[in-house]
Amino acid sequence: MSDRVIETVPPDADAVLARARELRRQLSGGFREEAVKSLYAEAERVARRAVSQGGDMRAIAFEQRIDRLVTSPWFGLPIMLVLLAIVFWLTIAGANVPSALLAQGLFWIEAQAVTLFDAAGVPWWITGFLWHGVYRGLAWVVSVMLPPMAIFFPLFTVFEDLGYLPRVAFNLDFLFRRAGAHGKQALTMAMGFGCNAAGVIATRIIDSPRERLVAILTNNFVPCNGRFPTLIMLGTIFVGASFAPAFASVAAAGAVVGVVILGIGFTLLMSWLLSRTILRGEASAFTLELPPYRRPNIGRIFYTSLIDRTLFVLYRAMWTAAPAGAVIWLLANIRWGDRTLAAISAGWLDPLGHAIGLDGVILLTYVIAIPANEIVVPTLVMAYMGTGMMTEMEGLGDLRRLLVDQQGWTTLTAVNLMLFSLLHNPCATTILTIYKETLSAKWATVGALLPLGTAFLVCFLTATLARAFGWGG
């Protein structure tokens, strides 16, 4: 800008400011409140003249009754948890069949393609790399992720559209405030359930930089959509399987809700620790107005949840799954001596894995899965089976047999894996997002290492305690 005036500081600016200070002192102390009060009185007067309330007060009274219930100190949190459980149950119970169908279809395409490539005499390693590596990775991600997302996101958006989410923030506000954080963090945390990277971006709604950092650094303690398949699988085969089939999905949903509550607990605990150590400060007050309930706009729900969220997350997952699928295939097929690279590195990680109640293969899986949490389960299965590709199991029963009977998993392994999945470092996208939002490599590093350290510590304690009492291996 080439304004001439830029350099010219008005000579009497300081004089004006001094005069303003002087006048302020002369005014009675409460002049600001007076001004605000007369503003509000004027608004009230104008509004009263323009608005006439016709008969139907019942609708408003009904809304107020609902509000009093969902934000009541006694029922607010239980209602929230029940709604959450219902959403998870619908997601788990509803996603199974379409997931299986999608998997069947996509893996059928793979089989056909492989047959075609073999017939054409393409070298085995090209076929393997392309179809068993990259394509299989993609197919797995699509079939495991698309159906749950297509159910979870619209349901979540319904709550958002109804105006329920601000009430959740209202209910959780006192907890967050006690933790030295901002009440709006309840909302950014809720966004984190969809995607931690989105949750980190959502912290922009928090004004105070300190509280925003607390929200950014702790967002990862709630499991994102990409981690739900792992949790749902563990919940289904270790928790659900010990119940009658009719209750299996309910029990599995209950287990996932338990993990979610634990995640919220860790969010609060870490916020509390951060705001008492490196991010010390007061919690700032905020007034959250509860918006009126709105009839959800079905068209918009489908648009925002399917296009903006589901397809966006899926697209991102596919971009990270394809190279990961390639890496997995290479690790499992390149040999050093008589062992594959995957087996060698897993063996190397084994002592550390064992110390925290897991094993080397699981740790290797998490290293490979840094780009996206979505590929943890297929990578894990592939590494165990040593088949040289991500493998699709026929059913969860097969998976259970593989993990329990062949690999010696105990309940401790399952519990620790759930804990590890909940607490470990964020995915690459989230770390990058933290960097972009804070513009600080230091905070991005803290954002990655704080959860990872927590995961190791908690899993180590669980494993040590469990072994001291003679549980688990």
Add this chain to the structure above:
Amino acid sequence: MSGHDCESCPVAAELAPMGMQVGAIDRVIALAGNPNTGKSTLFNALTGLHQHTGNWPGKTVTRAEGGFAWNDVRYKIVDLPGTYSLLSASQDEEVARDFILFGQPHAVIVVTDASALERNLNLALQVLEITDRVVVAVNLMDEARRKGIDVDTRSLSRDLGVPVVPIVARTGEGMPALLSAVDGVSSGAISTSPLRVTGTPEFEHAVRELMTQVEAAAPGVPNSRWLAIRLLDGDARVEQALRTGELARMVSRQQQRDVRFSKQIALQGAQ
């Protein structure tokens, strides 16, 4: 006049959403309002964009700009973060306030919720303190009707001293009337006489004295009254603007209408 009859009339047909293409711009319009009043719905309806919206304060954090053309005039429209007031120092409120003040839009549309008008008017009155180029859009008229609430927009318009238009942003009802009011106010064809709240005599006295001083420091500044009140209140941002000469620059910009600057503020808001 019912909105549904209007959707096929020629006036409405002239609305041409321009999405993100906001290259050559004739006028800049800001959208202000409380959270949950349907600002973003209106923004999307005008620009044809699908800005992500949500039901909580400050959800509008990125990509708050779009364009549309109406009656051969190209508008850039800036969707400001939803706020309840412009008095505190929260980031959302500062973004909104700074844009209205320093971005100098040709008009501000204050979007209000018909079923919570009183609460919404607090913000409208605060915007009227800063600028007189205001159109108040009373949105969600359908929901208000459903609840049996009737809003007399003529009485509102008379009291506030600016055009007040009832709309339903979701369906497009009232859009032509809103656009022609925006056209009138932003071109200066409609002159307004905004309601300004007065305080106690001693307060008014202090305000008037500071007003003269502010006008001396930044000759020609359009909102000296509001600036004086903010200075009395010890508003750090306004103090800084006065000290750095930003206010004086604002006046010099008034003729040339620096669109780039407004964009810069909007981008700052996005960060």
